[in-house]
Amino acid sequence: MDAKKIDRLATTILYLIAGIIVIILASLLGYILVRGLPHISWHFLTAPSQSFKAGGGIGIQLFNSLYLLVLSMLISVPLALGAGIYLAEYARENKLTEIIRTAIEILSSLPSVVVGLFGFLVFVLQFGFGFSILSGALALTMFNLPLLTRNVEDSLRQVSFDQREAGLALGLSRWETVIHVIIPEALPGIITGMILGAGRVFGEAAALIYTAGQSAPALDFTNWNPLNIASPLNPLRPAETLAVHIWKINSEGIQPDAAAVSAGASAVLILAVLLFNVLARVIGNRIYKKMTAV
Amino acid sequence: MQNYSLADTYIKPLDPAEHELALETKNLKVFYGDHEAIHGASLQFERYKITALIGASGSGKSTFLRSLNRMNDLVDKARVTGEILYRGLDINSDKIDVYEMRRHIGMVFQRPNPFAKSIYDNITFAPRRFGEKNKKVLDEMVETSLKQAALWDQVKDDLNQSGLALSGGQQQRLCIARAIAMKPDILLLDEPASALDPISTSQVEDTLLALKDHYTIIIVTHNMQQAARISDYTSFFYSGTAIEFDETRKIFTRPQIQATEDYVSGHFG
Amino acid sequence: MDPIQQAMLKKSHAAKLERRGKLISLFCISLIVVVVLAIFFFVASRGLATFFTNKVNLWRFLSQTTWSPAVKDASGQPQVGALPMIVGSFGVTLLSAVIATPFAVGAAIFMTEIAPNLGKKVLQPVIELLVGIPSVVYGFIGLSVVVPFIRNIFGGTGFGILAGTFVLFVMILPTVTSMTVDALKAVPRHYREASLALGGTRWQTISRVVLRAAMPGILTGIVFGMARAFGEALAVQMVIGNAALLPTNLISPASTLTSVLTSGIGNTVMGSLENNALWSLALLLLLMSLAFNLLIRWIGKKGEIK
Known part of the structure; x- marks a missing residue:
């Protein structure tokens, strides 16, 4: 075969590969949505789950996922901002910084099940938080922190060094300049990263099965006192999330409608992640336009 | 291009009895790691005058300027030795609070760097951080400094537009306005017109001449005509050394050192 | 001394903010490093107990093919072949x-x-x-x-x-x-x-x-x-x-x-x-x-x- 023919053949194969990947995604999404969407109803989204009979919903799990997400973002976002600022603004090029960067790299590549097990050992047992929202939120923080930190650092570095000089030459501290000038300018990137991180957290299960637990006790949605055990806001109650629920009913569930519930829950999960992706784009772009508006 | 002796220098001393000094350096050296970038410069800067620092690129004039308000502190491996005397204090010492010092020794950079904020906020941001909350005072500050920077007439109708929406020359004058809103004693300018077109350049030059009555100005420029047009004193830098310092008139007509003469007559640079 | 001289010799508000900010950011980054070290410490201290407390032979752990830790084999060794x-x-x-x-x-x-x-x-x-x-x-x-x-x-x-x-x-x-x-x-x-x-x-x-x-x-x-x-x-x-x-x-x-x-x-x-x-x-x-x-x-x- 001559070179031209090989070239044409290679191009065909490459188109084929690209096509197969698109088909894989399309069939994944198609399967989940076709199987799951018919199952989604107001009842499904709000009713509590059932362990032994059909007709269970995912109301509590959905709430748990959202609450856990909010709580873990509340902990991890300030920490990631602080750590990202350190790396982008204060870290000098030396051995210490190298060690810090290595640590972050290692943390970001740790299997999430290991992070979950560590959370189990330390938060659940050692600190006595038990299987709880709090333990889960801390585990998710560890899981999410390295990527968020890197995102903050990258976004800050995107802002020209000129801007820091401008602030400093006026007698402002580096800290003030970063907080009031650099961060606002880096906001589109930071927000996009945060929303993508939120999507990751929302779908995470391995880090949660031994921290937030695998049970979803009934909640009293009229009781908003965070100290009451039946209150949805109580951070020390066990809280099975949507993703954990899908895993649970598939690996040991005995509900007759387990497959349908999983499909419905998966569809909700996928839609949520899609929503996070779209939001990340839209909000990032909008803030960017606003910041650079002329 | 021939090599000139770095030992051959002429620094005209200013008699403090006749010339009030705003700033003075004594044996100022700058190191980047092991490399000595400035070899002990001792220069005097007279109050309410414009002093120009000229020289080829890489001659150390910008490095020297950035040491004067300790912007080199930002550079990881930079080290500055020697004295910088301001109001009788050596501001190159650890005892001096650099943030307070920089409020009195302002700086304008080569590339215009307004904040991504409105014109109004660009000017009032730092004063507000320093505690000025009075709207009237701030309004007045914006107007005065924009007028001094010769920008007021062009932007007074829309102070809320972004500073980035201005043209390059306007942005640079906004940066000057931002710096003088702090009411500094001394204004350091690092090739403020190098990124600008000729019309904007002459606008900035006019601005500087008008500012001379209230500020001591030290300006780095690679443009000799500019130095000749606006400055009272000029210092010629060559290879990290302040080779010659004198009244601008003399530097451009009767320089004492061969290197200076070759540079100002355009033989290298 | 004039007020500017005095101000330059004192620690300014900006300097205090800078110090505080630096400490805050240092705290955040240290936390990450501590977490990583803690993960290694805790998982290792638990994971090594098999070999030090329960005296399981490392080589047997890596090479044996029967995994039922609760059961002991004929020689009285726990069966932890991973x-x-x-x-x-x-x-x-x-x-x-x-x-x-x-x-x-x-x-x-x-x-x-x-x-x-x-x-x-x-x-x-x-x-x-x-x-x-x-x-x-x-x-x-x-x-x-x-x-x-x-x-x-x-x-x-x-x-x-x-x-x-x-x-x-x-x-x-x-x-x-x-x-x-x-x-x-x-x-x-x-x-x-x-x-x-x-x-x-x-x-x-x-x-x-x-x-x-x-x-x-x-x-x-x-x-x-x-x-x-x-x-x-x-x-x-x-x-x-x-x-x-x-x-x-x-x-x-x-x-x-x-x-x-x-x-x-x-x-x-x-x-x-x-x-x-x-x-x-x-x-x-x-x-x-x-x-x-x-x-x-x-x-x-x-x-x-x-």
């Missing part, structure tokens, strides 16, 4: 990487060299969405589509290494693809131009010049994908069958380090041998993740020298 899980983990990891690599590299070439426009508009979002799909959803699809499919074709239960491989293939595909795209984009333009100018076809240019120049980056992407596959827990656990037996083929139930951990750790008593043995598996997982990290660094260094 080889089935080690083989299972490496099996799914290597197989999924082998399948994913041609797809990922092909897709990356398509996106950078063949049809950048189509790549950016179609393939890029597809890849990003694939990353975003949670692993339990992959597990669910594996369970309800892949496993029955394998059962229908090859017989048996359908659970096993093959099912795990398929699921992991899709999961690591986006990781490897996007890193390969970065590697290809980093190849300077003039490499391609030089080759094309010498009369090379597009494919010759890609296969002989671009791919070769991007090789360290592509390898890094593959190792990243393998690290992800090795550490993935739930999706694999849902389709592999969870039988701690040394796999003899690809379609009989098997297990991985992560699958045994997820199903086991809640059912054992803290401090017991059964529990310690599981922590030893976790430690192994941790060390492998570290090994992948080192491998990536090593490839990066090699690439630099060239």
Whole structure:
């Protein structure tokens, strides 16, 4: 075969590969949505789950996922901002910084099940938080922190060094300049990263099965006192999330409608992640336009 | 291009009895790691005058300027030795609070760097951080400094537009306005017109001449005509050394050192 | 002394803010470092107990094939042979990487060299969405589509290494693809131009010049994908069958380090041998993740020298 023919053949194969990947995604999404969407109803989204009979919903799990997400973002976002600022603004090029960067790299590549097990050992047992929202939120923080930190650092570095000089030459501290000038300018990137991180957290299960637990006790949605055990806001109650629920009913569930519930829950999960992706784009772009508006 | 002796220098001393000094350096050296970038410069800067620092690129004039308000502190491996005397204090010492010092020794950079904020906020941001909350005072500050920077007439109708929406020359004058809103004693300018077109350049030059009555100005420029047009004193830098310092008139007509003469007559640079 | 002199000799508000800010940011970064150290300390202290407290022989742990920590064998030794899980983990990891690599590299070439426009508009979002799909959803699809499919074709239960491989293939595909795209984009333009100018076809240019120049980056992407596959827990656990037996083929139930951990750790008593043995598996997982990290660094260094 001559070179031209090989070239044409290679191009065909490459188109084929690209096509197969698109088909894989399309069939994944198609399967989940076709199987799951018919199952989604107001009842499904709000009713509590059932362990032994059909007709269970995912109301509590959905709430748990959202609450856990909010709580873990509340902990991890300030920490990631602080750590990202350190790396982008204060870290000098030396051995210490190298060690810090290595640590972050290692943390970001740790299997999430290991992070979950560590959370189990330390938060659940050692600190006595038990299987709880709090333990889960801390585990998710560890899981999410390295990527968020890197995102903050990258976004800050995107802002020209000129801007820091401008602030400093006026007698402002580096800290003030970063907080009031650099961060606002880096906001589109930071927000996009945060929303993508939120999507990751929302779908995470391995880090949660031994921290937030695998049970979803009934909640009293009229009781908003965070100290009451039946209150949805109580951070020390066990809280099975949507993703954990899908895993649970598939690996040991005995509900007759387990497959349908999983499909419905998966569809909700996928839609949520899609929503996070779209939001990340839209909000990032909008803030960017606003910041650079002329 | 021939090599000139770095030992051959002429620094005209200013008699403090006749010339009030705003700033003075004594044996100022700058190191980047092991490399000595400035070899002990001792220069005097007279109050309410414009002093120009000229020289080829890489001659150390910008490095020297950035040491004067300790912007080199930002550079990881930079080290500055020697004295910088301001109001009788050596501001190159650890005892001096650099943030307070920089409020009195302002700086304008080569590339215009307004904040991504409105014109109004660009000017009032730092004063507000320093505690000025009075709207009237701030309004007045914006107007005065924009007028001094010769920008007021062009932007007074829309102070809320972004500073980035201005043209390059306007942005640079906004940066000057931002710096003088702090009411500094001394204004350091690092090739403020190098990124600008000729019309904007002459606008900035006019601005500087008008500012001379209230500020001591030290300006780095690679443009000799500019130095000749606006400055009272000029210092010629060559290879990290302040080779010659004198009244601008003399530097451009009767320089004492061969290197200076070759540079100002355009033989290298 | 004039007020300015006095002010310059005092610590300014800005200096105090700077100090405080620096401390805050230092605290945040230190916390991350402490967490990493703590993870290693706690997992190691638990995982090593099997060998130091329960006196299990390390070599037996790594080479024996019977995993039933609660039962002692004829010689009175606890049966904690982790080889089935080690083989299972490496099996799914290597197989999924082998399948994913041609797809990922092909897709990356398509996106950078063949049809950048189509790549950016179609393939890029597809890849990003694939990353975003949670692993339990992959597990669910594996369970309800892949496993029955394998059962229908090859017989048996359908659970096993093959099912795990398929699921992991899709999961690591986006990781490897996007890193390969970065590697290809980093190849300077003039490499391609030089080759094309010498009369090379597009494919010759890609296969002989671009791919070769991007090789360290592509390898890094593959190792990243393998690290992800090795550490993935739930999706694999849902389709592999969870039988701690040394796999003899690809379609009989098997297990991985992560699958045994997820199903086991809640059912054992803290401090017991059964529990310690599981922590030893976790430690192994941790060390492998570290090994992948080192491998990536090593490839990066090699690439630099060239």
